[in-house]
Amino acid sequence: DTAVSQTPKYLVTQMGNDKSIKCEQNLGHDTMYWYKQDSKKFLKIMFSYNNKELIINETVPNRFSPKSPDKAHLNLHINSLELGDSAVYFCASSQVGVGSYNEQFFGPGTRLTVL
Amino acid sequence: RKEVEQDPGPFNVPEGATVAFNCTYSNSASQSFFWYRQDCRKEPKLLMSVYSSGNEDGRFTAQLNRASQYISLLIRDSKLSDSATYLCVVPGYSGGGADGLTFGKGTHLIIQP
Numbered sequence: 072d073t074a075v076s077q078t079p080k081y082l083v084t085q086m087g088n089d090k091s092i093k094c095e096q097n098l099g100h101d102t103m104y105w106y107k108q109d110s111k112k113f114l115k116i117m118f119s120y121n122n123k124e125l126i127i128n129e130t131v132p133n134r135f136s137p138k139s140p141d142k143a144h145l146n147l148h149i150n151s152l153e154l155g156d157s158a159v160y161f162c163a164s165s166q167v168g169v170g171s172y173n174e175q176f177f178g179p180g181t182r183l184t185v186l
Numbered sequence: 187r188k189e190v191e192q193d194p195g196p197f198n199v200p201e202g203a204t205v206a207f208n209c210t211y212s213n214s215a216s217q218s219f220f221w222y223r224q225d226c227r228k229e230p231k232l233l234m235s236v237y238s239s240g241n242e243d244g245r246f247t248a249q250l251n252r253a254s255q256y257i258s259l260l261i262r263d264s265k266l267s268d269s270a271t272y273l274c275v276v277p278g279y280s281g282g283g284a285d286g287l288t289f290g291k292g293t294h295l296i297i298q299p
Contacts, residue, residue: 104286114230114273116286127286161229174220175287177229 074098075178077162083184084152092147092181094162102126103145104163104175105137114161120145121167149183157185189213192274192290199264200298206260207293209274219257220275221248224292230273234259261295269297 075096084090096103105117118137119126125137134150149156162178192209199205211219218237222230234241236257240249247260261268274290 106286111291112271113291114289116288119286174232174235177231179229180227 075176077178077181081182088152089150094145096164100164100166102167105147106161108159152185189288190290192293196294198296204262208256208258210256211276216276221259222273224271264297266297
């Protein structure tokens with residue numbers, strides 16, 4: 072059983088298009104995240120969602136919008152794609168405890184290439 | 187100082203050797219720390235957590251020095267399968283558990299036969 076899954080695994084598209092990446096977790100976790108890993112391999116948090124509520128948004132352009140239909144899913148929608156959006160996008164989930172921090176489980180990543 | 191800093195390497199180490207690398211962090215209020223491992227073109231996976239002064243798991247030892255604000259990872263008797271990028275990780279700065287993780291840029295380790 073895959074704990075955190077993402078689709079598609081690869082996405083190649085033209086500048087200006089709109090695309091979505093889907094993420095699902097079957098771990099029963101209450102918090103999900105999106106990370107971006109650029110060509111220099113630097114992994115950076117984009118969003119986190121806790122019980123359908125956006126917790127943080129790290130200066131990400133508003134062309135990126137996370138959508139969570141339920142706590143097992145956190146999809147990422149990107150409008151007007153730009154060359155600089157090319158990267159690997161990782162979804163992750165964790166169960167957050169009060170005053171504690173728990174392991175985050177990552178999906179396999181979606182490699183986005185904007186031409 | 188950047189939030190989480192690591193020497194990117196690569197560290198080229200012969201099989202069986204001991205290797206250690208450090209990570210420095212800027213937020214003195216951080217209480218927990220992690221080492222994640224990332225293989226080429228794969229997702230990061232938790233290797234070790236560090237909540238107090240240190241943690242040991244088999245060939246791997248993580249140590250925390252709060253005064254100097256650094257975390258170290260020691261790998262003994264290195265195996266070819268240890269070749270990977272090791273990411274030093276600090277939870278988000280608001281103190282809430284729902285924050286994302288702040289990753290260092292990673293240290294690339296290559297174990298040579």
